[in-house]
Amino acid sequence: MDCIFCKINRNEISSEVLFEDVGVKVFKDVHPSAPVHFLVVPKKHIESISLLTEADRDIPGALVFAAKKAAHMLGLEGYKLIFNVGRRGGQIIDHLHLHLLGGWSNVALDKELR
Ligand code: 5GP
Ligand code: ZN
Numbered sequence: 001m002d003c004i005f006c007k008i009n010r011n012e013i014s015s016e017v018l019f020e021d022v023g024v025k026v027f028k029d030v031h032p033s034a035p036v037h038f039l040v041v042p043k044k045h046i047e048s049i050s051l052l053t054e055a056d057r058d059i060p061g062a063l064v065f066a067a068k069k070a071a072h073m074l075g076l077e078g079y080k081l082i083f084n085v086g087r088r089g090g091q092i093i094d095h096l097h098l099h100l101l102g103g104w105s106n107v108a109l110d111k112e113l114r
Helices: 004-009 059-074 107-113
Strands: 017-020 024-028 036-042 079-082 098-102
Touching: 004 024, 004 036, 017 059, 024 059, 036 059, 059 079, 059 098
Parallel strands: none
Antiparallel strands: 017 024, 024 036, 036 098, 079 098
């Protein structure tokens, strides 16, 4: 299939992989929007949350679980998890993916937490 993320899943396009299992691959976003920016991508080609079927309803949960594991591996204390849905929702790649964003420093908060 002519899909960038399917090609990354099959290692036909290289990526910086944090980890993968039978269902999910976690790799660095090539144009990061945060100091730490990874994509959590299912091995199965599903276009978007808006086209998710009943049969695949567990997949977003698997992505969130993989993102939680990735955040722990990366030592992130706080982070954002984002699904962009459809062009008007900022989705460019039509293969379901969860953005893991983090790594910002917050001087005021860091002082408060100290
Ligand atoms: P979207 O806007 O569809 O939610 O996010 C797609 C993301 O995929 C963007 O943040 C973009 O930087 C990233 N991206 C696009 N092409 C590639 C690629 O070939 N490799 C990697 N690692 N990331 C990509
Ligand atoms: Zn795909």
